[in-house]
Amino acid sequence: MQSRQDYYVPEGSYWPILGSVGMASLLGGFASSLHGHTAGITAMILGFGIILFMVFGWIGQVVHESEAGKYNLQVDRSFRMGMGWFIFSEVMFFGAFFGALFYVRQFAVPWLGGAGNNQFTGEVLWPQFKAVWPLLNMPLPDNYTVPKGIIDAWKVPAINTMVLLTSGATITWAHWALVNNKRNQLIGGLIATIVLGIIFLGLQVLEYGEAYNHLDLKLTSGIYGSTFFMLTGFHGLHVTLGTIMLIVILMRAIRGHFNKDRHFGFEAVAWYWHFVDVVWLGLFITVYWL
Amino acid sequence: MSTTTTDLENEIAGLTGTHGGHDDAHHGPQKGLLRWVKTTNHKDIGTLYLWFAFIMLLVGGAMAMVIRAELFQPGLQLVEPQFFNQMTTLHGLIMVFGAIMPAFVGLANWQIPLMIGAKDMALPRMNNWSFWILPFAGAMLLSTMFMKGGGPAFGWTFYAPLSTTFAPESTDFFIFAIHMLGFSSIMGAINVIATIMNMRAPGMKLMDMPLFVWTWLITAFLLIAAMPVLAGAVTMMLTDRNFGTSFFDAAGGGDPVLFQHIFWFFGHPEVYIMILPAFGVISQIIPTFARKPLFGYSSMVYATASIALLSFAVWAHHMFLTGMPVAGQMYFMYATIMISVPTGVKVFNWVTTMWRGSISFETPMLWAVAFVILFTIGGFSGLMLGIAPADIQYHDTYFVVAHFHYVLVTGALFSIIAAVFYWLPKWCGRMYNEKLSKIHFWWAVISVNVLFFPQHFLGLAGMPRRIPDYSLQFADFNMISSIGGFAFGASFLLLTYIIVDCIRNGEPVKEARVWESAKGLEWTVPTPAPYHTFDEPPEKALILSESSHIHHVSELAGATAK
Numbered sequence: 052m053q054s055r056q057d058y059y060v061p062e063g064s065y066w067p068i069l070g071s072v073g074m075a076s077l078l079g080g081f082a083s084s085l086h087g088h089t090a091g092i093t094a095m096i097l098g099f100g101i102i103l104f105m106v107f108g109w110i111g112q113v114v115h116e117s118e119a120g121k122y123n124l125q126v127d128r129s130f131r132m133g134m135g136w137f138i139f140s141e142v143m144f145f146g147a148f149f150g151a152l153f154y155v156r157q158f159a160v161p162w163l164g165g166a167g168n169n170q171f172t173g174e175v176l177w178p179q180f181k182a183v184w185p186l187l188n189m190p191l192p193d194n195y196t197v198p199k200g201i202i203d204a205w206k207v208p209a210i211n212t213m214v215l216l217t218s219g220a221t222i223t224w225a226h227w228a229l230v231n232n233k234r235n236q237l238i239g240g241l242i243a244t245i246v247l248g249i250i251f252l253g254l255q256v257l258e259y260g261e262a263y264n265h266l267d268l269k270l271t272s273g274i275y276g277s278t279f280f281m282l283t284g285f286h287g288l289h290v291t292l293g294t295i296m297l298i299v300i301l302m303r304a305i306r307g308h309f310n311k312d313r314h315f316g317f318e319a320v321a322w323y324w325h326f327v328d329v330v331w332l333g334l335f336i337t338v339y340w341l
Numbered sequence: 342m343s344t345t346t347t348d349l350e351n352e353i354a355g356l357t358g359t360h361g362g363h364d365d366a367h368h369g370p371q372k373g374l375l376r377w378v379k380t381t382n383h384k385d386i387g388t389l390y391l392w393f394a395f396i397m398l399l400v401g402g403a404m405a406m407v408i409r410a411e412l413f414q415p416g417l418q419l420v421e422p423q424f425f426n427q428m429t430t431l432h433g434l435i436m437v438f439g440a441i442m443p444a445f446v447g448l449a450n451w452q453i454p455l456m457i458g459a460k461d462m463a464l465p466r467m468n469n470w471s472f473w474i475l476p477f478a479g480a481m482l483l484s485t486m487f488m489k490g491g492g493p494a495f496g497w498t499f500y501a502p503l504s505t506t507f508a509p510e511s512t513d514f515f516i517f518a519i520h521m522l523g524f525s526s527i528m529g530a531i532n533v534i535a536t537i538m539n540m541r542a543p544g545m546k547l548m549d550m551p552l553f554v555w556t557w558l559i560t561a562f563l564l565i566a567a568m569p570v571l572a573g574a575v576t577m578m579l580t581d582r583n584f585g586t587s588f589f590d591a592a593g594g595g596d597p598v599l600f601q602h603i604f605w606f607f608g609h610p611e612v613y614i615m616i617l618p619a620f621g622v623i624s625q626i627i628p629t630f631a632r633k634p635l636f637g638y639s640s641m642v643y644a645t646a647s648i649a650l651l652s653f654a655v656w657a658h659h660m661f662l663t664g665m666p667v668a669g670q671m672y673f674m675y676a677t678i679m680i681s682v683p684t685g686v687k688v689f690n691w692v693t694t695m696w697r698g699s700i701s702f703e704t705p706m707l708w709a710v711a712f713v714i715l716f717t718i719g720g721f722s723g724l725m726l727g728i729a730p731a732d733i734q735y736h737d738t739y740f741v742v743a744h745f746h747y748v749l750v751t752g753a754l755f756s757i758i759a760a761v762f763y764w765l766p767k768w769c770g771r772m773y774n775e776k777l778s779k780i781h782f783w784w785a786v787i788s789v790n791v792l793f794f795p796q797h798f799l800g801l802a803g804m805p806r807r808i809p810d811y812s813l814q815f816a817d818f819n820m821i822s823s824i825g826g827f828a829f830g831a832s833f834l835l836l837t838y839i840i841v842d843c844i845r846n847g848e849p850v851k852e853a854r855v856w857e858s859a860k861g862l863e864w865t866v867p868t869p870a871p872y873h874t875f876d877e878p879p880e881k882a883l884i885l886s887e888s889s890h891i892h893h894v895s896e897l898a899g900a901t902a903k
Contacts, residue, residue: 058540060461063371063379067470074524075477078517085583086510109466125539129463132535140527140569147573147603151588159596167666176591191592195585271585274594281580 059121066109073101110299114316118308127315134319138326141289145330148285152278152337156184160274163190189273198268198276204339207258211251212335218247219328222297222321230311234304241301244324248294255287282338289327296320369872378473381465382872383450384768389472390447391761397439397479398754399837402830404432409792409826411809412819425809426494427486433497434515437615438522439479441749444757445618446471446529449557451768453533455863455870456551458542458879463535471529478521485511485518496807498608501589501600505581512582516575523568530564533557542862544881548642551861551889552635555642556621559649560614566653567610574603598663605656613652615749617645619716619756620687623709626763627691628889629859630706631698637690638890644683651680661732670729677727681720688717703856704778708759711786712752719747722797737807740800746793751786761840766855770869771847777839785832791825860889 080094116122122130164182165173173180177190185201202208225240259280262268270280300320303309309317370376370385377389407428411419420428450468454461462468485492490509493499504512537558541550550558577600580586587593589600620641628635635641658677661670691713700706722744726732735741766772795818800806804815811819854864865887866874885891 058460060465061381063376063381064466064469065379067466068378068473070470071473071477074474074521075481078520079481079514082513082517085513128539129535132538133464133467133531136531136534136565137527140531140565143566144569144573147570147577147606150570150603150606151573151577151599154599154602155595159591159599160594162596163591163594186594189587189593195587195593269585270580274587277580277586277588277593277595281577281586 057123057125059116059123059126061116064109064112066105066112069101070105070109073098073105077102114303114308117316127313130315130319134315134322138322141326142330145282145285145333148278148282149333149337152282155274155278160184160186184275186273186275192273195273196267196269196271196276198262198266198272200266201268201275201279202258202262202266202339204335207254207261208335208339211254211258212331214247214251214254215328215331218244218251219325221247222324226317226321229304229309229314229317232311234307237304237309238301241297241304245294245297245301248290248297252287252290252294255283255290279338282334286327286330286334289330293320293324293327296323379469381461381469383454383462383465383468384870384872386462386468386472387447387450387452388768390443390450390475393472393475393479394440394442394444394447394757395837397435397443399833400483401432401435401440402833404428404435405826406830408432409823409830412811413823414820415811415813415816417810420809422809423491423494426496426807427492429807430493430496430499431482431486434482434493435479436749437497437611438519439475439482441615441753441757442526443475445557445560445615445753446526446533448553448618448622448757448760448764449529449533452764452863453536453554453557454540455866455874456554456861457537457540457545458862458875458884459536459540460873460875461540462532463540464532467528468532471525471532474521474525478518478525481514481521482518485514488514498601498604499578500604501578501581501597504600505578505589508582513579516579519575520572523572526564526568530561530568533561534565537561542875542878542884544879544884548639549884549888551621552624552638552641552645553618553621556617556624556645559645560617563610563614563617563649563652567607567614570603571607571611574600574607577603598660601660601663602657605659606653608659609656610649610652612745612748613648615753616716617649619712619753620645622756622760622763623691623712624687625861625889626705626709626759627694627713629763629856630703630709631695631700632858633694633698634860634888635690635890636693636696637686640686641690644686647683648680651676651683655680658727658729658732661729662736674727674729678724681724684720688713688720703762704773704775704782705759705763707779707782707786708755708762711782712755712759715747715751715755715786715790719744719752722747735800737805738800739796739804739806742806743793743796743800746796750793751789758836763856764863765840765843766847766850767863767868767870769844769847770850771843772850772855773839773843773847777835777842781832781835781839784835785829788825788828788832792822792829793825795819795822795825860887862887 076094076098078098080091080096080098082091084091084095160182161167162169163172163177164180165171166182173182180190181188187198187201189195189197221240221243225237225244228234228236228240268279269276272279297320300317303316370382371379377385380386380389405428407420408425411417411425450462453459488509488511490511492511493504493508493515495503495508499515537550537554577586577588581588581590581595587595589595589597591597624635624641655673655677657665657669657673661673665673695710702710722740726735726741726744762773762778799815799818799822802815804811804819850868853866853868855868856864862875862879862884863870865879865883879887
């Protein structure tokens with residue numbers, strides 16, 4: 052039976068303050084390194100190390116407490132809500148960048164070309180500017196890297212779409228295995244998902260290499276390059292995080308953690324993976340394809 | 342049942358001196374400074390938040406004093422214009438992110454578990470982290486003032502290109518401080534939602550919850566939806582400044598107005614983040630001192646939810662002068678003015694709660710009544726600003742300054758002060774000095790109107806905001822406003838004394854129900870509130886009898902609960 056008194060309230064912990072020190076060191080170091088202070092880079096590396104230590108220590112402690120049976124179903128529900136709302140916050144973060152893309156495509160670029168009641172903008176400021184999307188020629192090209200072309204949606208991105216969609220299927224396959232007590236299939240499904248995640252990341256790296264080396268499509272290529280690299284870059288970062296999380300879950304699955312009723316850790320990572328998947332579909336349609 | 346057994350065991354263990362030591366949950370707090378660093382206790386964390394917010398309030402207030410001193414007379418008197426701009430910028434940022442928001446999170450930490458009969462917040466370790474990011478972020482933000490080129494001087498809204506092309510180096514530190522503050526707010530909000538949805542006493546339905554809990558639930562949703570967008574905005578600023586992107590640069594195909602859209606998509610929900618918990622506080626205090634159940638409880642809940650949803654659809658009313666199409670102006674004007682309907686519902690409900698009540702005016706009630714009147718003034722000036730053609734005249738004038746200080750100072754801040762006077766006796770088991778507090782109230786409420794009311798006239802006459810010098814025609818009202826400002830600033834010295842005096846030497850309070858007519862689960866626990874409360878959830882009958890909004894059950898269930 053569930054008893055409310057059993058809701059686990061942890062003892063005092065050093066992990067949070069350590070996380071704050073690491074975060075301040077990482078970000079403060081980053082900011083000072085941007086202005087040529089080499090000590091900033093040291094602080095950044097140090098802060099990153101502290102954060103890694105904190106994340107592994109903290110999550111390790113949570114896993115340990117979970118395996119010791121300290122969490123009842125009410126605690127499990129708190130974790131689920133926490134993860135769900137965290138993913139929602141991530142959706143809103145991507146929303147800001149998608150919003151920027153849509154705004155630029157629908158309003159800013161046409162207005163620069165003289166659409167609506169802005170015809171003087173075009174004629175007075177940059178008369179030679181043509182408002183087209185993808186925007187390869189900026190209003191003031193001298194300040195930016197002018198790309199020769201863009202990534203073709205139906206080559207690597209289409210393959211990557213298949214890779215990620217397949218990985219969404221393999222993680223569901225692993226989940227079924229977990230629910231049906233098939234440990235080997237669970238491990239196999241997780242390994243397949245991780246491999247597909249790594250393939251995706253590898254192809255993204257190839258694509259970035261192609262963009263930078265052959266197409267001159269860079270972060271500095273005006274608004275097209277800005278939105279392209281920031282959206283796909285943050286997505287790639289999330290896939291990287293998701294892959295690391297999947298590897299942790301794989302290790303836990305191999306050690307015999309999780310059972311068919313209690314496997315919040317697995318599900319949290321699966322939700323995260325599906326979220327990354329859905330963001331990719333949005334990217335494929337609005338960044339690469341249309 | 343099992344608690345009594347544990348208590349008995351503890352007592353025996355204590356007598357025989359053979360305590361096992363693993364059962365720390367029933368102990369008081371750890372001694373020393375480390376208690377505060379490591380704590381997972383919602384009351385400790387609430388206290389930390391409130392003191393942090395108070396210190397930041399004094400820091401931000403000191404900056405406001407610099408602003409008012411410079412504006413005391415026309416001409417450049419005391420500070421350089423660049424420094425003046427840093428003061429207006431940091432004053433705004435510190436008050437919004439350092440004072441008002443953390444103060445409400447502190448109130449949430451203290452009160453939500455007590456009001457829903459939970460033993461703690463849902464995710465206590467994360468709760469600690471939400472707080473302990475703040476001092477680091479606050480220090481990073483303040484450190485910008487001492488850097489080469491000075492601190493951010495582009496206004497708290499940090500519009501591009503002022504914050505990108507023309508900003509000092511320290512702006513990158515400011516960006517990361519905002520990232521950290523956002524991270525802290527999101528974690529805090531996730532914790533609030535998980536606590537309210539998962540930790541309520543089993544007998545408490547959603548529509549049994551006190552209104553403070555309801556308003557915080559909705560605020561937490563706004564935080565999770567809005568703060569990541571702000572993080573996105575400052576990230577784009579960072580890459581525009583340092584890595585050659587062109588989000589806010591028209592020469593690369595971007596648009597500086599895009600920054601304003603993203604900022605205000607966060608910024609407008611943000612203003613409701615700062616006022617919805619205030620609505621909750623006022624809805625707790627007025628029934629207590631009017632000795633009547635809250636009028637229109639469910640309409641209050643629906644009004645709060647509609648305000649929250651509408652807040653995501655009105656952002657561009659801050660941008661009527663950016664040359665947006667007329668259709669856009671019309672839409673944002675009507676959507677904005679629609680918000681006055683649910684807000685009006687709230688104001689009428691508070692007034693109706695007081696109607697024919699047996700009102701007594703203890704200090705919390707004085708602040709609550711002042712809130713209702715003065716917030717409504719701020720609401721009315723908001724309506725004026727929401728009218729697109731009129732806003733062409735008011736935009737970026739002192740009228741705007743007067744408007745948002747009426748809603749944020751006499752609105753949000755007054756409700757926080759009201760909440761502190763209302764719950765402080767429960768927190769520390771001591772009563773504040775009522776006479777001194779009333780003197781402080783009248784001092785503050787008169788001076789704050791001397792401070793901000795003339796700014797309406799200044800704005801209507803055309804005095805722009807964020808300017809260290811002004812035309813001679815504005816001299817008289819500026820001097821009056823500054824005198825009010827100094828008096829209002831000084832009132833916080835008295836407030837500090839009253840609070841410290843209450844905590845250290847206040848008259849001890851023994852009654853669990855500090856205010857005889859107060860309803861709510863927080864008044865059923867002993868005074869001062871023990872370190873751990875509600876290890877056993879309260880019964881349904883108690884929840885109903887302690888409801889501050891149910892009429893008929895209150896007498897009936899009160900009898901059965903005995």
